[in-house]
Amino acid sequence: MTEALYLENPYLELVEATVTAVCTDGNLYVDRSIFYPQGGGQPGDSGSIEWGTGFRTNIKNAVYSPDRSSIILIPEEGQDLPQFGQTIIQHVDWPRRYDLMRMHTAMHLLSVVLPYPVTGGQVGVEEGRLDFDLPDGETVEKVSATAALNALIRADHAVTTEWITDDELAANPALVKTMKVKPPTGAGRVRLVRIGADIDLQPCGGTHVKSTGEIGEMHIAKIENKGRINRRVRLRFGPSAEAA
Numbered sequence: 746m747t748e749a750l751y752l753e754n755p756y757l758e759l760v761e762a763t764v765t766a767v768c769t770d771g772n773l774y775v776d777r778s779i780f781y782p783q784g785g786g787q788p789g790d791s792g793s794i795e796w797g798t799g800f801r802t803n804i805k806n807a808v809y810s811p812d813r814s815s816i817i818l819i820p821e822e823g824q825d826l827p828q829f830g831q832t833i834i835q836h837v838d839w840p841r842r843y844d845l846m847r848m849h850t851a852m853h854l855l856s857v858v859l860p861y862p863v864t865g866g867q868v869g870v871e872e873g874r875l876d877f878d879l880p881d882g883e884t885v886e887k888v889s890a891t892a893a894l895n896a897l898i899r900a901d902h903a904v905t906t907e908w909i910t911d912d913e914l915a916a917n918p919a920l921v922k923t924m925k926v927k928p929p930t931g932a933g934r935v936r937l938v939r940i941g942a943d944i945d946l947q948p949c950g951g952t953h954v955k956s957t958g959e960i961g962e963m964h965i966a967k968i969e970n971k972g973r974i975n976r977r978v979r980l981r982f983g984p985s986a987e988a989a
Contacts, residue, residue, distance in 0.1 A: 862922065
């Protein structure tokens with residue numbers, strides 16, 4: 746099993762680990778990871794590993810093993826690889842990771858501003874999106890929603906994590922905002938991400954900033970119709986070009 750260090754401290758930029766398996770395709774199993782494995786709408790981390798006497802191998806992605814018990818690092822092709830049992834130093838691509846953290850937390854806030862069931866989503870470095878199931882006749886007003894989102898960001902609410910049991914989650918189904926993707930259960934406990942005292946609380950295994958003020962200014966770039974009641978809301982960093 747891989748110890749997922751990013752769950753408790755997403756600000757770790759480097760850490761030692763041990764290679765627990767080397768696959769025939771070059772993919773690496775490790776005993777502990779600061780690389781987030783892609784899933785839940787968030788891309789896997791990239792970066793590099795340092796090993797041996799000056800060797801460095803670029804990592805293009807991280808994924809879960811089929812049974813989700815381990816994290817696998819996927820190197821770029823054509824590079825030297827460490828061996829089983831070797832100590833490595835993991836270096837996450839911090840600027841990319843931090844932008845994903847900021848965007849992911851902003852998307853949680855967007856689900857507060859637009860309190861509708863979420864039918865899909867994707868965290869990105871430059872753009873994130875959430876799909877909402879709106880009641881018939883409801884619309885999203887871009888300017889006012891952007892203003893409400895930035896007000897929550899500027900309030901600099903703390904972002905914290907906590908854990909509940911599978912049974913507690915089953916007894917509180919309203920915590921789950923996503924309609925199609927359910928939080929993984931079966932391990933006995935589920936991680937929750939809380940914003941402020943009572944701004945937002947929902948299951949999430951992704952990486953987030955420590956406070957909403959770290960996100961910076963955001964704007965809703967586009968709202969698309971994806972069916973009669975489904976709306977895709979695209980979120981980007983910085984002020985809107987329309988407001989400039």
